[in-house]
Amino acid sequence: MAAGNFPPALPFSPRKIAVLHAKAVGDFIVILPALDAIKRTYPNAELILLAKPWVKEFFSGRPSPVDRVVSIPPLAGVNDPVESKGRVPPTGSDAYPVEVELFCQAMQGEKLDVVIHMQGDGKSVNPFINKFGARVTAGMCNPPAESLDRSIPYVHYQSEVLRNLEVAALVGAHTTSTGFEPRIEVTESDEQEAEPVRQTIKGKPYIVIHPGADDIRRVWPATRFAEAADCLIGKGYEVVVTGTPKEEERVANVIRAMSRPAIPCTRLGLGGLAALLQQSALVISNDTGPLHLARAVGARTVGIYWAPNALNWGPLSRDRHRVAIGWQLECPQCGIRPVSPWPFQPQTPDCSHPYSFVESVPVAEVLALVTELLRPRTEHQAVFQ
Numbered sequence: 001m002a003a004g005n006f007p008p009a010l011p012f013s014p015r016k017i018a019v020l021h022a023k024a025v026g027d028f029i030v031i032l033p034a035l036d037a038i039k040r041t042y043p044n045a046e047l048i049l050l051a052k053p054w055v056k057e058f059f060s061g062r063p064s065p066v067d068r069v070v071s072i073p074p075l076a077g078v079n080d081p082v083e084s085k086g087r088v089p090p091t092g093s094d095a096y097p098v099e100v101e102l103f104c105q106a107m108q109g110e111k112l113d114v115v116i117h118m119q120g121d122g123k124s125v126n127p128f129i130n131k132f133g134a135r136v137t138a139g140m141c142n143p144p145a146e147s148l149d150r151s152i153p154y155v156h157y158q159s160e161v162l163r164n165l166e167v168a169a170l171v172g173a174h175t176t177s178t179g180f181e182p183r184i185e186v187t188e189s190d191e192q193e194a195e196p197v198r199q200t201i202k203g204k205p206y207i208v209i210h211p212g213a214d215d216i217r218r219v220w221p222a223t224r225f226a227e228a229a230d231c232l233i234g235k236g237y238e239v240v241v242t243g244t245p246k247e248e249e250r251v252a253n254v255i256r257a258m259s260r261p262a263i264p265c266t267r268l269g270l271g272g273l274a275a276l277l278q279q280s281a282l283v284i285s286n287d288t289g290p291l292h293l294a295r296a297v298g299a300r301t302v303g304i305y306w307a308p309n310a311l312n313w314g315p316l317s318r319d320r321h322r323v324a325i326g327w328q329l330e331c332p333q334c335g336i337r338p339v340s341p342w343p344f345q346p347q348t349p350d351c352s353h354p355y356s357f358v359e360s361v362p363v364a365e366v367l368a369l370v371t372e373l374l375r376p377r378t379e380h381q382a383v384f385q
Contacts, residue, residue, distance in 0.1 A: 007150060009172040010136065014042055014113035017171070020050040020129055020139075021118045022072045022079040024214075025270065025289030026313065027160070028055060029296050031118050032065075032182040034164035037173040038116075039065035045113070052079060058270050063185045073099040077124025100128075107132040114138065114171055118164045121145060121154035138170040157311045180316045184296040186275045193272030197240065197265050198279070206238040207370075208277055208294070209262075210285035211254050212247035217357045218287050220304045222250065226257035227363045228284060232370070233260040237281060240265050242273065242290060282373055284366065286358070287313055295321060300373045302366055306357045322369035326358030 017038060021031050028051070039047050049055065049066045056069040072079045075096065096104070107115075108131075115134040117125045122145035129137055130146055140163075141151035150170040161182070165175040211225045229239045239262040243251040248266045255262050268276060273290060277283055278297040285291035287305045292313070294301050300320045305313065307327050315321035329337050333353040 007170045007172065010114070012113070012135070014045045014135075014171075016046045016048060016110060016112045017042060017114040017116070018048040018050055018070075018107070018110070018112050018132070018134070019116045019118060020072070020078075020125065022050065022052050023119055026287075026292040027119070029182045029184070029289070029292040030160040030313070031164045032184070032296065033161055033178050033180055034118065034168040034173070034175070035065045036183075037165060037168045037175045037178045038171070040177055041173045048110070048112075054270070061189065062187055062271075073097075073103050075100050075124075075128065077120075078128050096128075104128075104131040116167060116171060118167050122148070122151070136171065139167060157308065159314075159316060160312050161316060182292070182296040183298075184274060184293070186278050186297055187271065190271035190275035193269060194275035194279075197263070197268065197272075197276055200263055201238050201240065204238045205236070205281045206240055206263075207232050208240050208242055208280045208283045208285075208299075209254065210242045210283065210288065210290045212243045212250050212290075213286040213288040216354045218304075218306050218309065219250075219356050220286055220358050220361060221356060222253040223257045224359075224361070224363050224366075225254045225284070228366055228370075229254065229262055230258050230260050231363075231367060233262070238263060240276065240280075242266070242268070242276070282370060284370065302369045302373065304358050304361055304366065320373065322373060324361045324366050324369055326356075326361050328357045328360055331355060 019035060019038070021028060035047065046067045047065060049069045050072050051069055053071040056071055059066055059069050074080065112132055112134040114136045115129045115132050117129055117139035119125060120140065121142040122140050125139065126141060126146040126148055136150065137148040138150040139148055140154040141148055142154050152166055152170065161180055169175050209225055209229055211220065211222060213219045233239055241251045241254050241262050242265045245266055251264050251266055255264060265276070274293055274297050277290070277294040277299045280299055282300040282302065283291065283294040284302045285294065285304070287303055287309050291301060291303050295315055302322045302324060303314065304324045305326065307325050307329070310323055310325055314323050331353050332355050
C-alpha cells in the first residue's frame with residue numbers, strides 16, 4: 001500500500017479497463033459513481049462493462065462513462081439471479097462450461113490491463129476474472145476466495161455506493177471528484193416510450209407509486225400504498241402505479257384498494273420508466289430497482305426500507321430523498337432474525353415465512369416525508385393536515 005495506507009496508483013497508463021458487474025437493476029445503478037470515477041481518472045482508457053444482456057440494450061445510445069458493454073454468459077455465482085452463498089466453484093481447465101471457457105479466451109484476447117469486479121465476496125467471481133490474464137485484478141476478497149492483486153474485504157453492512165467507490169480507488173480512481181448519487185441520462189427515445197402514459201396523465205402533476213419488490217419481506221402492504229395514493233389524489237395529483245409485467249397483480253391490488261382512480265403502468269421498458277420517473281413530482285416505492293432508478297434520473301423519492309437494508313441501499317443525500325424505515329427485525333412467526341449472514345436469506349430452513357418486515361411503517365410517516373419534499377423551499381405550511 002502507498003503512504004497513508006491508500007492504494008498505490010497504477011504503475012502504467014491503462015488502455016483497457018474491464019469492470020464486471022452482472023446483477024439486477026438496483027445493484028447496477030449503485031456502481032455508476034464508481035464507473036464515473038474510473039473514467040474521469042483514466043479518460044483515455046477504454047472502459048468495458050461486463051454485464052447482463054439487458055445492460056447492453058439500456059446503454060445503447062445513452063451517454064455514460066462506459067465505452068463498451070460485453071454480455072457475460074450464464075455462470076453460477078457470477079451471472080445468475082442470486083449470488084452463490086459460501087459455495088466455491090471448482091477450479092481447473094475443465095471447471096466451466098464451454099461457453100464460459102470461450103468467453104474467458106475472448107477476454108484474454110482483449111489484452112486487458114485492468115479487471116475489476118464489483119459484486120460479492122469473491123468466492124465465485126475471483127476465479128473467473130483471474131482467467132482473463134489482465135495485468136492487474138482488483139475487487140473484493142474474503143477467504144477462502146482466490147486472491148486478487150488488489151482487494152478489500154467484503155463486509156456486508158456498508159453503503160453499496162461507497163463500497164464500489166472504495167473498490168474503484170484500489171486502481172487509483174479519484175473517488176472524491178465524482179458525485180456520490182448515481183446519475184443516468186434520459187434520452188429522447190426514453191421520452192418517446194413514456195409519451196403514451198403522459199398523454200393519459202393529461203399534463204397534470206403526478207406521483208409515481210411502485211408497490212413491487214422481489215421479496216415479500218420488503219413489500220409495504222397494498223392497502224398502505226392505496227391510502228397514501230388516495231390522499232395524494234385528494235391534493236390534486238394524478239397517481240401512476242408502476243410495476244413489471246409479473247407485478248400486474250400487485251399493481252391491481254393497490255388500485256382495487258383505492259377509493260379514487262389511478263393509472264396502472266406495467267408495460268414500460270426501463271428507459272421509458274426512467275423518463276416517467278424523471279418528470280414526476282415524486283416517487284414512493286419499496287426498496288427495489290425502480291426506486292434507485294428514480295434517484296439516478298433526479299426524481300424526488302420516498303423509499304420504504306427494512307432497517308438493515310437502509311444501511312446498504314439508502315440514499316446518501318437528503319436534498320431530494322427521504323427514507324421510511326421498518327424496524328421489525330424478528331420473523332413474527334418464529335422469532336428468527338434473518339440478518340446473518342445475509343438479509344432475507346436466513347440459513348435456518350424453517351424460517352421461510354412470507355411476512356413483510358416493513359408493514360409497520362405508518363402511512364402518516366410516509367405522507368409526512370412526502371410533505372417535506374413537495375413543500376416549496378420558502379413555504380413552511382404542511383401539504384397534508
